[in-house]
Amino acid sequence: MTAELQQAIDGGVAMHATAGAVAPRWEQDPILSVENLIMRFGGLVAVKSLSFDVGRGDITALIGPNGAGKTTVFNCLTGFYKPTEGRIIMRHGSGLQGELVQQVTDSGKRFGTDGENSIFLLERMADQEIAQKAKVARTFQNIRLFGGMTVLENLLVAQHNPLMIASGFSLAGVFGLPSYHRAEEAAIDKAVYWLERTNLIDRADDPAADLPYGAQRRLEIARSMCTDPLLLCLDEPAAGLNPRESAELNALLKFIRDEHGTSVLLIEHDMGVVMEISDHIIVLDYGLKISDGDSQSVRSDPKVIAAYLGVEEEEEIDVPEVLEGVLEKVGEIEAKEEREMTSAPDHRGTREKSAKRSISRSGKGGKA
Ligand SMILES: Nc1ncnc2c1ncn2[C@@H]1O[C@H](COP(=O)(O)OP(=O)(O)OP(=O)(O)O)[C@@H](O)[C@H]1O
Numbered sequence: 001m002t003a004e005l006q007q008a009i010d011g012g013v014a015m016h017a018t019a020g021a022v023a024p025r026w027e028q029d030p031i032l033s034v035e036n037l038i039m040r041f042g043g044l045v046a047v048k049s050l051s052f053d054v055g056r057g058d059i060t061a062l063i064g065p066n067g068a069g070k071t072t073v074f075n076c077l078t079g080f081y082k083p084t085e086g087r088i089i090m091r092h093g094s095g096l097q098g099e100l101v102q103q104v105t106d107s108g109k110r111f112g113t114d115g116e117n118s119i120f121l122l123e124r125m126a127d128q129e130i131a132q133k134a135k136v137a138r139t140f141q142n143i144r145l146f147g148g149m150t151v152l153e154n155l156l157v158a159q160h161n162p163l164m165i166a167s168g169f170s171l172a173g174v175f176g177l178p179s180y181h182r183a184e185e186a187a188i189d190k191a192v193y194w195l196e197r198t199n200l201i202d203r204a205d206d207p208a209a210d211l212p213y214g215a216q217r218r219l220e221i222a223r224s225m226c227t228d229p230l231l232l233c234l235d236e237p238a239a240g241l242n243p244r245e246s247a248e249l250n251a252l253l254k255f256i257r258d259e260h261g262t263s264v265l266l267i268e269h270d271m272g273v274v275m276e277i278s279d280h281i282i283v284l285d286y287g288l289k290i291s292d293g294d295s296q297s298v299r300s301d302p303k304v305i306a307a308y309l310g311v312e313e314e315e316e317i318d319v320p321e322v323l324e325g326v327l328e329k330v331g332e333i334e335a336k337e338e339r340e341m342t343s344a345p346d347h348r349g350t351r352e353k354s355a356k357r358s359i360s361r362s363g364k365g366g367k368a
C-alpha cells in the first residue's frame with residue numbers, strides 16, 4: 001500500500017471520529033453487542049477479536065468479501081457455534097444496562113432481569129434457548145425449509161413452542177384444552193398475516209419445495225417472523241433474486257423494521273440492497289472489522305475499497321453502481337501512482353496483489 005493510500009485511510013478514520021458529535025443509535029441503544037469475539041477452527045482463526053453493536057430498530061448490514069467470517073459470526077450469535085472467546089449481549093429493554101450486564105456476567109448465569117429489563121449472554125446459551133428466550137431468529141445462507149410440508153405448515157411448525165405451552169405439554173391438552181384451540185387459531189392468524197405480507201398467500205397449500213427460489217427466501221423470512229423475534233438475522237437473503245424480487249425484499253425488510261420495530265442484522269453481497277436499506281454497516285475482512293458506520297462513511301472508506309478491489313484485473317469485477325464514486329477515488333490515487341512510476345522507471349508499484357475477491361450486484365449462489 002502506498003503512503004498516499006495509507007494517508008487517505010487515516011484521514012477517513014479521523015473524519016469518522018470527528019463527525020460523530022451525537023452518538024449513533026447503535027452506541028446509545030444497542031439491542032446486541034458483540035465484544036471481542038474470537039472463533040477458531042483448529043489453526044484457522046475465522047473471527048479475530050471482533051466487536052460491534054447493533055442498534056435497536058436499525059437495519060444493520062454485515063458485509064465483506066467471501067470467507068471474511070460473516071456466517072461464522074451469525075453461527076456464534078445464534079448458538080450454532082460456541083465461540084472460542086468473547087461476550088455476546090442481547091438486551092430486552094432500552095439503553096446499555098451496564099449494571100445488569102455486569103451482574104449476569106459475574107453470576108455465571110446465562111441471562112438475568114432487573115424486573116424491567118432483561119439481558120441474555122448468547123455465548124452461554126444453546127440455539128433453541130436463543131431463539132425462544134432471547135428472541136433472536138435467523139435464516140440460512142442455504143435455504144432450510146421443510147420442502148415436503150406445505151407453505152402454511154412450515155409457518156405453523158415455527159410456532160410449535162407456544163402451541164405446546166398452550167397444550168400443557170400433553171396429548172389431552174392438544175385435544176381438549178380451550179387454551180390450545182385459542183393458541184392454534186392465533187398461530188394460523190399469524191401465519192396468514194405473514195403469508196400476506198410476503199405475497200405467498202396464494203401458495204399456502206403448496207409444498208414449500210415447489211416454490212420458486214425467491215419465494216422460498218421470502219417464506220424463510222415469514223417463518224422467522226412467526227417466532228416474534230426482536231432481532232432477525234438474515235444470511236444473504238437477496239442471493240439469487242432478480243431485481244424485482246430484490247426491490248420487494250427491500251420493501252419487506254423496511255416494513256419489518258418500521259411496522260414491527262424488529263431489529264434486522266443482514267449479511268448481504270448485493271450492494272444495491274445494502275446501501276439502500278441499511279442504517280448501519282459493518283465491514284469484515286479476514287475475520288477483522290475494517291469499517292463501521294453509516295452507509296456514506298463506509299462507502300467512501302479506503303479500507304473497504306482496498307478489501308473489495310484487491311484484484312489484478314478490474315474487468316473481472318462486477319462493480320455495483322453504488323461503489324462507482326468509490327472507484328473514482330481509487331482511480332485517482334492509482335493514476336497518480338502510475339504517473340510517479342513513469343517518472344521513476346526502476347520503481348515497480350507496490351500495491352499488494354491479493355486473491356480475486358469479487359462483489360456482485362445480484363449476489364451469488366448460496367453455500368453453507
Ligand atoms: N465449520 C468450519 N470449520 C472450519 N473452517 C470453517 C468452518 N466454518 C467456516 N470456516 C472457515 O472460516 C472462514 C470464514 O467463513 P465464513 O463462512 O464465515 O465466511 P463468509 O464471510 O460467510 O463467506 P461467504 O461470503 O463466502 O459466505 C473461511 O475460511 C471458512 O473456510
Ligand SMILES: [Mg+2]
Nearest residue numbers: 070071141368
Ligand atoms: Mg457466508
